[in-house]
Amino acid sequence: MPAVEFANVTKRFNKIVAVENINLVVNDGEVIALVGPNGAGKTTLLRMAAGVLLPDSGKVLVYGIEAHRAEAKRHVGFMTPMDRGVYWRISALDNLVFFGTLYGLSIKEARRRGLELLREFGLAERANDWVATYSTGMMRRLELARAMMHDPDILLLDEPTSGIDVDGKRIILDHIRRLKGRKTIIMASHDPQEIELADRVVYLNRNIVSTLPTLKIVKVLVKGALPSLDGFRITDLGDGSYVIYASIDKFNDLIKKLASMDGNLRVIDLNVEVAFAERNARIEERMNRRGGGPWV
Numbered sequence: 488m489p490a491v492e493f494a495n496v497t498k499r500f501n502k503i504v505a506v507e508n509i510n511l512v513v514n515d516g517e518v519i520a521l522v523g524p525n526g527a528g529k530t531t532l533l534r535m536a537a538g539v540l541l542p543d544s545g546k547v548l549v550y551g552i553e554a555h556r557a558e559a560k561r562h563v564g565f566m567t568p569m570d571r572g573v574y575w576r577i578s579a580l581d582n583l584v585f586f587g588t589l590y591g592l593s594i595k596e597a598r599r600r601g602l603e604l605l606r607e608f609g610l611a612e613r614a615n616d617w618v619a620t621y622s623t624g625m626m627r628r629l630e631l632a633r634a635m636m637h638d639p640d641i642l643l644l645d646e647p648t649s650g651i652d653v654d655g656k657r658i659i660l661d662h663i664r665r666l667k668g669r670k671t672i673i674m675a676s677h678d679p680q681e682i683e684l685a686d687r688v689v690y691l692n693r694n695i696v697s698t699l700p701t702l703k704i705v706k707v708l709v710k711g712a713l714p715s716l717d718g719f720r721i722t723d724l725g726d727g728s729y730v731i732y733a734s735i736d737k738f739n740d741l742i743k744k745l746a747s748m749d750g751n752l753r754v755i756d757l758n759v760e761v762a763f764a765e766r767n768a769r770i771e772e773r774m775n776r777r778g779g780g781p782w783v
C-alpha cells in the first residue's frame with residue numbers, strides 16, 4: 488500500500504486554484520522532492536497530507552486512511568514552513584514534551600525522547616532556553632525535532648534548511664540522509680542540496696508538470712567580475728552577469744569557489760527549474776549540433 492496517495496486532488500482558496508487534479512503515489516520508504524516556483528502549491532500539498540487542510544475534491548490518503556483522520560495523523564510528522572510550529576514563550580524541551588504527550592507519550596518518555604533529539608540536532612545546551620531566544624537555524628532544527636517526537640513513518644518537510652547557516656544545514660541534511668530508506672519523506676524545496684537527497688523529483692505548478700528520477704544541473708546567476716572557472720559552463724549575459732551551470736555533484740565545489748572569490752561577485756539567483764535531465768539533454772543536443780555555442 489502506498490504511504491501517501493493524492494487522487495484527483497484539487498484545492499482552491501476563494502478564486503485561487505492552489506492545486507488542480509493532482510495524482511501522485513508516494514511509496515513506502517521513498518524520498519520525494521516537490522519542486523516548483525513560488526505559489527506552485529507545494530505547501531498546500533504537504534498541509535493536505537498532514538491532514539490540516541482538506542481538499543475541495545479528490546482524496547488524500549495516508550496508508551489508505553483519509554489524511555485528516557487521527558489514525559492517519561499518527562503516521563505523519565509535519566515540519567511546518569518557517570517557525571510556526573513551536574511555542575516561543577516556553578523552552579525547547581518543554582515544547583517537545585508538550586507535543587510528545589499530545590501524541591500519547593508519557594511525560595517521562597517525552598522528556599527522554601526530547602533530550603535525545605535535542606542532542607542529535609546540536610541543541611542540548613539550549614534545551615531549557617525559551618524558543619524566543621533561538622536563531623532561525625536553531626528554530627528549524629527544533630521544528631524537525633518536534634516533527635520527529637512520535638517517530639512517524641512519514642515526514643513532510645517544508646523547505647527544511649531554508650534560511651539557515653552551513654552547520655545547521657549540514658545537521659539537518661545529514662539527519663535526512665540517515666532516515667533515507669527507513670522513512671517516507673516528502674519535501675517541498677528550492678534547494679539543490681535538499682533535492683539531491685530525493686529518489687524522485689516531482690515538478691509542480693498547480694498540477695504535476697513532470698516527474699523525474701534525478702536532478703542533473705543547477706543554474707546559478709552571478710553578477711560582478713567573474714574570473715575563469717575551470718570545469719563549469721558559463722554564459723555571459725552581457726550586462727555584467729553570468730549564468731554558471733553546475734552538475735549536482737559539482738554544486739558544492741562551485742559554491743566553495745564562488746565563496747572564495749572576492750567581494751566583487753554576488754550570487755543573484757539559483758534556479759533548479761530548468762535543471763531537469765530532460766531539458767538538460769535537449770540543451771546538450773542543441774549544443775552538440777551547434778558545435779558548442781552559447782547556452783541561452
Ligand SMILES: Nc1ncnc2c1ncn2[C@@H]1O[C@H](COP(=O)(O)OP(=O)(O)OP(=O)(O)O)[C@@H](O)[C@H]1O
Binds near residue numbers: 500
Ligand atoms: N491560506 C491561504 N489562503 C489563501 N490563499 C492561499 C492560502 N494558502 C495558499 N494560498 C495560495 O495558494 C497558492 C499555492 O500556495 P502554496 O503556499 O501551496 O505554494 P508553494 O508552492 O508552497 O509556494 P512557495 O514556494 O512560495 O512556498 C498560492 O497562490 C497561495 O497564495
